[in-house]
Structures are given as structure tokens and as C-alpha cells.
Amino acid sequence: MKPKTRTRAVPTGRPRMEDVARLAGVSLVTVSRVLNTPDAVAAPTRQAVMEAVRRIGYVPNLTAGALAGSRSRIIAAVVPTIANSIFADTVQGLSDRLEGEGYTILLGQTGYDAGRERSLVTAMLGRRPDALMLVGAPLSAATGRLLAAAKIPIVQTWEMVRRPIDHVVGFSNAAAGRVVAEHFVARGYRHVRFVGGADARSKARQAGFDAALRAAGMTPLPAVTVPSPGTLGHGRDALCRVLDEGGPTDALFFSTDVLAIGALLECQRRGIAVPGRLAIAGLGDQDLAREMVPPLTTVRISGLEIGRRAADLLLDAIAGRRGGAQRIDLGVQLIERATT
Amino acid sequence: MKPKTRTRAVPTGRPRMEDVARLAGVSLVTVSRVLNTPDAVAAPTRQAVMEAVRRIGYVPNLTAGALAGSRSRIIAAVVPTIANSIFADTVQGLSDRLEGEGYTILLGQTGYDAGRERSLVTAMLGRRPDALMLVGAPLSAATGRLLAAAKIPIVQTWEMVRRPIDHVVGFSNAAAGRVVAEHFVARGYRHVRFVGGADARSKARQAGFDAALRAAGMTPLPAVTVPSPGTLGHGRDALCRVLDEGGPTDALFFSTDVLAIGALLECQRRGIAVPGRLAIAGLGDQDLAREMVPPLTTVRISGLEIGRRAADLLLDAIAGRRGGAQRIDLGVQLIERATT
DNA sequence: TTGAAAGCGCTAACAG
DNA sequence: CTGTTAGCGCTTTCAA
Numbered sequence: 001m002k003p004k005t006r007t008r009a010v011p012t013g014r015p016r017m018e019d020v021a022r023l024a025g026v027s028l029v030t031v032s033r034v035l036n037t038p039d040a041v042a043a044p045t046r047q048a049v050m051e052a053v054r055r056i057g058y059v060p061n062l063t064a065g066a067l068a069g070s071r072s073r074i075i076a077a078v079v080p081t082i083a084n085s086i087f088a089d090t091v092q093g094l095s096d097r098l099e100g101e102g103y104t105i106l107l108g109q110t111g112y113d114a115g116r117e118r119s120l121v122t123a124m125l126g127r128r129p130d131a132l133m134l135v136g137a138p139l140s141a142a143t144g145r146l147l148a149a150a151k152i153p154i155v156q157t158w159e160m161v162r163r164p165i166d167h168v169v170g171f172s173n174a175a176a177g178r179v180v181a182e183h184f185v186a187r188g189y190r191h192v193r194f195v196g197g198a199d200a201r202s203k204a205r206q207a208g209f210d211a212a213l214r215a216a217g218m219t220p221l222p223a224v225t226v227p228s229p230g231t232l233g234h235g236r237d238a239l240c241r242v243l244d245e246g247g248p249t250d251a252l253f254f255s256t257d258v259l260a261i262g263a264l265l266e267c268q269r270r271g272i273a274v275p276g277r278l279a280i281a282g283l284g285d286q287d288l289a290r291e292m293v294p295p296l297t298t299v300r301i302s303g304l305e306i307g308r309r310a311a312d313l314l315l316d317a318i319a320g321r322r323g324g325a326q327r328i329d330l331g332v333q334l335i336e337r338a339t340t
Numbered sequence: 341m342k343p344k345t346r347t348r349a350v351p352t353g354r355p356r357m358e359d360v361a362r363l364a365g366v367s368l369v370t371v372s373r374v375l376n377t378p379d380a381v382a383a384p385t386r387q388a389v390m391e392a393v394r395r396i397g398y399v400p401n402l403t404a405g406a407l408a409g410s411r412s413r414i415i416a417a418v419v420p421t422i423a424n425s426i427f428a429d430t431v432q433g434l435s436d437r438l439e440g441e442g443y444t445i446l447l448g449q450t451g452y453d454a455g456r457e458r459s460l461v462t463a464m465l466g467r468r469p470d471a472l473m474l475v476g477a478p479l480s481a482a483t484g485r486l487l488a489a490a491k492i493p494i495v496q497t498w499e500m501v502r503r504p505i506d507h508v509v510g511f512s513n514a515a516a517g518r519v520v521a522e523h524f525v526a527r528g529y530r531h532v533r534f535v536g537g538a539d540a541r542s543k544a545r546q547a548g549f550d551a552a553l554r555a556a557g558m559t560p561l562p563a564v565t566v567p568s569p570g571t572l573g574h575g576r577d578a579l580c581r582v583l584d585e586g587g588p589t590d591a592l593f594f595s596t597d598v599l600a601i602g603a604l605l606e607c608q609r610r611g612i613a614v615p616g617r618l619a620i621a622g623l624g625d626q627d628l629a630r631e632m633v634p635p636l637t638t639v640r641i642s643g644l645e646i647g648r649r650a651a652d653l654l655l656d657a658i659a660g661r662r663g664g665a666q667r668i669d670l671g672v673q674l675i676e677r678a679t680t
Numbered sequence: 681t682t683g684a685a686a687g688c689g690c691t692a693a694c695a696g
Numbered sequence: 697c698t699g700t701t702a703g704c705g706c707t708t709t710c711a712a
Contacts, residue, residue, distance in 0.1 A: 010409075010687095012410070012468070012688080012689085013491075026698080026699090027698070028689095029699060030697090030698060032691065040697075040698095045698085057486075057489055059466055059486070060466050060689090061466065061468060063406050063688090064689035065690050067404050067704045067705065067706085068691040069704085070704090081432065082428050082432050083644065084428065088424065088428045091423075092422050095422075095449055099449075107417075109435055109436075123442070126403075127402050127403060127444060128402075151353075231627060232627045261628075265631045265633055287424065287573070288572060288601075291572045293608040293609055303423075304423065350693095352705085356706085369684080372707060380682095381681070381682085382682090385681080400705090403704090403705080403706090404688090405707070407689065407704090407706070408687080409707050684710090684711085685708100686707105686709085687707090688705105688708095691703090691704085692702090695700080696697105696699080
């Protein structure tokens, strides 16, 4: 035999569809059909193929399938950070809904860094995902262009982005700030301050908070800025700073529950009466907010629900259901507990 | 022209390598080289190609690359759950290390369910990842077989699995239980109990705990079992159960910090003195453990470090560095704080 | 240093 | 209902 068929590309060594076909005595296409559209194959044929699949332990190469077909059945998820973070809930919600539908999640973290976000998004788009979920707005215009050029369904979450790329599932961060401000005003607090990170969502919360205070004829004290992602330690530090300054502050709105709880614990340590001497409110309504002693006043946001709704939206968009870009506002709800 | 070249497969419409090649006036292979092994291409050629890439906004199709080449540059991560979980740290550590090396993370959650784990692993292996990280032992033998047959580097984490598939990065859960038991004994607690889930890691902690107690001549009280994943609520419920039973329990070891903190908060609510009336210890040393009032005695485990080490191991294995299967025990360290 | 062929493993028409 | 054919977009030899 002339070695005309020199193997150029490197075979994987794993069983291929053709191996299954040979064992089952059918053609390769039939195997493909059994795996993808079983109803289009006669029952006996189908069983023979399934049996062959089992015997040789065949695991379909989805990469080859994605290349040949149109769909990759991959959904990309881009979050700022996943550890100790409320975004983990959103990823969970997304993945819970999607796994059952045969999708796999590609996860990436930006660490609130525009450069990292850009290279991350490039890498993810290189996998040709069928859709992509992103927390908030892109950190840079470059990332935004990449995303728009990808021509796949995209859902931005956690904020009602003003100029969304495509779909949005979130809530108004400004409204969240507003309800807390109005609550503080109603409770009679007069020297109130915002504590949060420098990221867009935090800034939006602050803007809504400040605006509502001004509308009530009050002047918000200067905000305290902490690093993102927020930690218990940052919340504690912020509280210390406020206390050290010795101003008249009587209520603090923290951009996240984690920050608020960090501060609340420091108050416990110092024996500062909450809300007697200082009122504290957070955002997120994590489990811990309800369980704290005293339980924390907060704005309820379900990260899980955001993820689920985002998944539903993407599933619909992939299937071509629904018309244009959806814009789902989950709303905000103040949970009044004992710290205010 | 005879329509011999009917387009059977569906083109994506996105720019391809060939488009870049045409614009740059080189062949397709040269573009591939510029992107993968830039040093193998003359500088002027390289620049022309890069410029063309930029102009048409070319994003390489990594799926096609993975199929043609051997490596997918995908690492699969299988965790029980990601929300409110210490495993999120491990995923973060893994992803932090791997993203810089050009890898993308495929994330999947088993929800502590063997069936879900199996289909998840099948789906992931279908993507032909270059390596896979798994928390603990497979939930079923079927999954174990799938994994072993995949013939890719695999690292199991969070426990020193007895018969590992390949590499292991973790600690001895039994040792963790033991150090807590010894600490309880040394402190003079005599009526101690374990609280944890029904999962393997929790059971191992309990076994180590019970064994050390018996070695000290004590008889552990019956363990309290809670659902996995553990929540603050489960910790609280467990405490209530113990209290309702009205036994002589004077110290509780919770399988995770979350459970311990749930219980600790309930103690605060009920005005139960900790450790005066009841001692509490957890496992994980999460931020919150240190910040609690009083700060929680716990076993220090760095989920982040586990993820990082797992990533390093996989990177080495993919590159063919190191010899056989590694087995890294990160050890356990008791952090004595104020709850015991 | 560059290019031409020959696949990687699968799906999508198309025909029978 | 089943098989044949022609790619998906890229990476590899191998040769120049």
C-alpha cells in the first residue's frame, strides 16, 4: 500500500463516531442521529447504536460537533469575582437552568480590571459560545465592541444598563439607593453617609441615595470609598474611618451586605449601639443579613433569580423566541430590620 | 460555473483566518503561526498579519483550533456547589492561575447529586478539556470510570482521597476532626458532638473527631446530621435540636464555618453564653470566622490555595513536567479563638 | 521563513 | 428511515 494517507493531523486515540458505527453495523450519520435526534431513527437501529456506544465507552466530541454544526451549546459567564461574592449566586442560577438544557458554562472573572476583562472576553468569544452573560456594563469600550461584534445573544445583569448591548436583567441601583435614603429620612436620621466601592454599580447606588437625600432637603455627608470587591474588613475599616473622623454621622448605607456586616460586627466589638448610636443598612439580603444579631436592614436582591432569568432569556433568544432586546427590571425592596 | 461547491456546512459569517491571510497578503498557515508561535515568523510579516487581524477584528476560532490541534486549552472544574460556598474560593484560585496561561474554565455543579455529576462530567469530557479539577471523590463509580477513561490530568481536591484517579491537593478531613477533638479534650469539654452533612468530607471529619475522642477515653454524643450544602439556617436548626434534646452537650464541632456561625448567631439570640454554656468550633477559617463576636475557633483551610496548587499541578501535568501522580497534603491548623 | 496538502471528528444537506 | 458527500476553521507534517 502506498503511504498516501500519511496522518498529518494528530488523532486523539479516543473512540470516534465511526468506531461506534462500525460496531453497530450502521453508518456514521446514523450514530449522529441517534445521539442528536433519536426519534428520527428506527427503534432497533437506535438500540444497536446505544449498545455500541456503551460497549466502547464513547463520549461524543462536542468540539467537533460545535465546529460542524452551528451551535456550541456553551454559554459564557463573565463576573467581577466569584469568591465570597453575590455573583456566585447568579452563576449558580444560570448554571442550574442551563445544565438541564444541555449547555455548559464557561466562567471568567474580570477582577474589576478592564484589561483582564478584555482578554477574558476575547478568549471566551474564541470558543464561539451560543450566548453570553455579563455583570453590568463592559469595563472598556473595547470590550463593548467585541461583545457587539460577536452577534450572539448577550444579557447584562445586576444593573439596568443605560445603553445595553442586548438584553438586561437587573434592577435600578439608583432606586436601591433611593429607598434606603427615604427610609433613613423617614426614620429621622439626619447625618447619613454612603460607603461603597468605585465600581459603576456602587456609584449608581450612591447617586440614587444622594439624590433622594437632597430631594428631602438633606445634604449627604461625603461618601467613604473602599476597594472592590468589598470585604468584611473593608466594611470594618470604613466604620473605623467614620468613627475616627468624629463627625455627627448617625446612619450609614453600605453598598453591599458584606461591607455592612463587617461594620456591624465592629460596632458589636466596640459596644456601639446599633441603631441607637448609629444605623446601618446594606444591600443584597444575603442569608447572613437576616441571621445577624441584630438583623440587618437591607435591600433585597436575589442573585439567584437574576441568574435564572438571564438563563431563560438567553434560552429564548437562542431558540429565536421573543422579539427584540428584553429589559427586565426585578425591582428593589427594602427589608426593614433592626439595624435602622 | 457549475454549482459543484454547494455549501453544505453552514459558515459562521465571522472573519476567518483565510480572510486575515488575504488582507495581509500571506498564506493561512502564516497567520496561524503569528498567532501561535510569533517567533517563528519574520518581524515584518508578523506586523502585517497583526495589522490585518486588527483591521477586520479577527477573533480566532478556538473550537476549530482545538479540533485540529491536540490541546483545547480548556480546564473543567467540577464542584458540589458554588453559591455561598467555600468551593467558590477554589474555583477562583484555579481560574486566577489558569487564565493568565491562556486557559478557560468550564464550570459545573453537582449539587451533591450523583446523577447530575455523571451527566455533567460526560458533558464536560465531551469538550475535551486538557485537564479536570474535581472536589473530592466521584459520587458514583460510573463517574470515576468516565474520568479515568478520559486520560487527561485530573486533580481531586479538598480531601486526600484514598484511591485517587490521578493527582490530589487537599488535607486530611480526619485530621481536621482530630485536632478539634483534641482541643475540646484539652479544654475540658466532656459532652461533645459533631454536626455535619451526609457527604463524604463531612463523614471523614466526623470519623476523625470521634476516633480522637475515643482515644482520649471519651464517648462522642450522637452526631447531628444536616442537609448539604450547609447553610446558616441548618446550623441554627442543629443547635435548636441539640438544645431541645436538653442533654449535657457542652461543645459542638460543626463541619463548616457556615454551620458554626449559624449556630453561634442563634446562641447570641437566645443569650446562650459561648463558650461558657456551650463551646463552638467550625472548619474553613472564612473571613467571617475571624470577624465574629466572639471570634470563632476553627480549622484553617484555604480554598484559594487549594485552587492555586491544583492549577499548578495541572499545568505541570499538561506540560509533561513531573513524574507520577502528585499527592499534596496542605495540612490542617487549628485556629484557637474565643468560642472554645 | 513560508506554503500546500491532509486531516481533526462531527453535522448538514441531499438523495435514495 | 438510512447513507453519501462536502464542508466547519483551524493545526499539522512535509517540502521548498
